[in-house]
Amino acid sequence: MEDLGGKSARGGHKTRPSAIGAVAARQDALITRAQLRGCGLSGKQIRSRVANGYLHPLYDGVFLVGVGKPSRQARLRGALLATREGSFLSGRTAAALLGVRPLNLSAIEVTVVGATEQRPPLVVHRTRTAPPRDEIRLTNRLRHSSFTRVLVELSARETEAELTRLVEEGVRRNLFFIHKVETALSRHARRPGIANLQGPLRYYLDRSDRKSWLERAFDRELQRRPYVAVPERNVLLEAGGIVWEIDCLWREHGVILELDGRPWHVCERDLEKDKLKDMKLAALGHVPVRVTARRFERDADGVFADVEELLAVRRAA
16 A cells, blocks of 8 residues: 555644555545545645545545556445445446446446435436335445346336346346335336336236136147147146146146246245155156246247157157
């Protein structure tokens, strides 16, 4: 760390370099103007150290201490230090911290609570009230919007295709939880653009009619394909001492098709139950296959092609 010592504006005492270094060490080599004043530097002394290269302005009122370029972490930390207490990284920047899109350091987004304050080149947003605790996360000591809040923040700015991609990435990275999304949709129901999330979320939000819709769609598509053997429907089958209800059963071939109309991440207990069911049925020699509503809507032809191929293989066996 560079020696930032010198005469203090307060009684002529020597400024302690260790005090400045200690503050900067906690903040990714950054320090604010107010903190420098707290360490005993006057405005003139701060300007002198900037001119001498000991302090490097990063944002308005935020300085990098010592030599070298600011790291990615320092750039993000600086955005929070440059704004008022309680601010948090948001929007596309928060999405990048969550790993669902690339990080653009030239347009760091930060949200402040209360009055709007411009801090170029930062992109500053405003919220009237502090967000609930469940909408803020901490990554590498950086406060930022949760995945659910990111969806809300970007709902009015991104295309449906991009919102859909973000939802899919969130699901893959285990960031998407239905109860949190539904709570956020209700909490921010009046926010501009929130309705734009309905399309990207249609496969994931819980609907009581989802299973019946999928069953009806399956029956319609099956009628269009008379060459596909008709399965038994809603069959009760005992396996492992438990009686299971089977959606579609080709008994002669030992093939079971489950129409999974539930949204993802409904409940870990439900997922474990499905795994147990599949295991018990497989132990009896059956081949259980699951088809989601999403895949069936997008690729019904592929689903029936897979069923035909599986029936053919089992018939030959």
